[in-house]
Amino acid sequence: MSSKEIKPNKEPFAGAYFVGLAITLAILIGVVAVGAGMPPAVSGFVVAFGLGLTVSPKYARWFLIAGIFSALMGFLGSEEQVAWGGIGLVLSQLIVWRFIKS
Template sequence: MESKERVNKEPFPGAYLVGLVITLGLLIGVVLVGSTLSPAASGFLVALGLGLTVNPKYATWFLAAGVFCALMGFAGSEPQIAWGGVALVISQVVVKLFIKS
């Protein structure tokens, strides 16, 4: 019988741990931004930051969701939703124009 060696699929030793630390740091940053700023500013910044991480293949759908959120947020006097929708629209335009899939 041949021994089956376990192949390490990490790009470098500890890569997944580094990814975990980065992810948790970003999550804590989003929570801090969301809790310390006004609702409109936090909605805008969080949606802008997260919108820039969208795969360009799905940017059109996120753009439509941003327009819907902006319209419904302003219609319902919900500043966090409204400005988050505006930021999502802006981020998806940036993704469509400058990021190649």
């Protein structure tokens, strides 16, 4: 064999990462568009909950801590959207941690 060995392609199929990127961006735009038409507390919850479900279980603990911090700071500062977004993030991370463990 030559000094340049051919490495196997890590993608499941050609362009798989681009398809994944397009799906992720579509979900992000959809969640933000739906959240834009709601009251602040509801939209904060929906957007954080929806996007929180896409987090890798490997990082769920850190996002859970961030959600708790956001909820505490939001309620202490009377920022409804941040507070309920933190609650949504906490709940989504508990779901990810419990049911989507890898």
